[in-house]
Amino acid sequence: MSAYPIPDNEAERQAALDDQHILDAESDEDFNRITRLASQMLGVPTALISLVDRQRQWFLSRVGLEASETPRDLAFCAHAICSDEVMVVNDASQDERFKDNPLVTGNPNIRFYAGVPLQTPSGFNLGTLCVISPQPRQLAGNEQQLLQDLAGMVIQHMESRRNSYLCPLTGLKNRRPFFDAGLQECVRAQQKGEPLTLMMFGLDDFHGFCRQLGQHQGDRLLQQLARQLQSDFGESAFFGRVTDDEFAVLQTGLVGQEAVAKAEGFRSGLALQGWVVEGIRHPLPVSLGTACLNSDDTSFKDLFQRAEAALKQARLSGASLPG
Structure with a gap:
């Protein structure tokens, strides 16, 4: 049994992610601007655009984290993509799903996590826009709506990038x-x-x-x-x-x-x-x-x-x- 939940539409979800042609690509300023905004506006040190691949989560953009990817079985985002709702973990050290996770018991000592699924227009959750803090906390006021709005901007830019990736007439790579x-x-x-x-x-x-x-x-x-x-x-x-x-x-x-x-x-x-x-x-x-x-x-x-x-x-x- 997998250490993380598997979405019911995993094969189709993975195909939709592959179709973006974005894994392991260099980030760009539009994505980096969004993660900086998420970190600054919520007052947390870490913000990530995480794409959940077959055996890993890979960070398209990151603020406050050195690693470019982690194994999928350690990824909070692997849980977040199984729902269309915002996933909030107020204190990971008290959460049965995550309290023994090496990312909680060791560096970066995750306590607070909030992740919004990055959902394509076809309904596939490719990953999340998430924010992380080593201090327990909650989403307050309009912070959840703010995260959802920023996640919408991520998807909008990804779709625009995908459309420019292929020749619209032939379907071949530009x-x-x-x-x-x-x-x-x-x-x-x-x-x-x-x-x-x-x-x-x-x-x-x-x-x-x-x-x-x-x-x-x-x-x-x-x-x-x-x-x-x-x-x-x-x-x-x-x-x-x-x-x-x-x-x-x-x-x-x-x-x-x-x-x-x-x-x-x-x-x-x-x-x-x-x-x-x-x-x-x-x-x-x-x-x-x-x-x-x-x-x-x-x-x-x-x-x-x-x-x-x-x-x-x-x-x-x-x-x-x-x-």
Whole structure:
């Protein structure tokens, strides 16, 4: 039996958290501003935006606490997400659930805790906005409403961030989140000694295509290309729309000529297929640049720059080039 309660909708809740693409991301000033306000306005030393992951709680923003995460079985917030109400613990040393918790018996010596579930518009509690004090106390006056209002601001900013994370037309990662995912994947591949290939596809004269056939056809083309990339390269790859007319695919297990051949097969298939509108086939020129991770790469930035340079050169020369 788990040391903490499990929400009835745990699988769906976790999927909703994963869909935010925010775990282990760097915080930003909007989140930090909220935790500072919570700490200052309630007069407590610690305020946290806590996201309850599979086996841990991870702090998206924190004031007054050094740790970036704790095990889920120690997390007060693991209890708070099981209800839609504000959870208040006036004195944890007197609460049967928490009196033997190492966070109560030792540093940071939690006594008072108040946590508001961070609930998505779909009804999933991802974590909490919580405040903590080493002194017993209660919520007084309008403090509970204040916490709820601040929690609403957290969710609003998270949803806004999520919406900007994905291309609304194709559903693929935008350039920055694709790059962030690449940074993590590059570190993992280097640690495990696995091959890693970045393929970049560019729709040549895409703006001319849209002028000739209309923006609606341009949007359809982008959506179709995104679907074909995901179908051909599979679930193990990372996909991004990194500029208006450029798509990137990052995949492990491909190296050297094998990588170039697979990417070129996809590119030539698109070009051969063309784009048919009302029975008329229109040419669809596509350029390709590829780069494979090598021992000289210090980070994903090196790999990305080589693939991007190869794509640029391919567009100038009309050929597909490795980086």
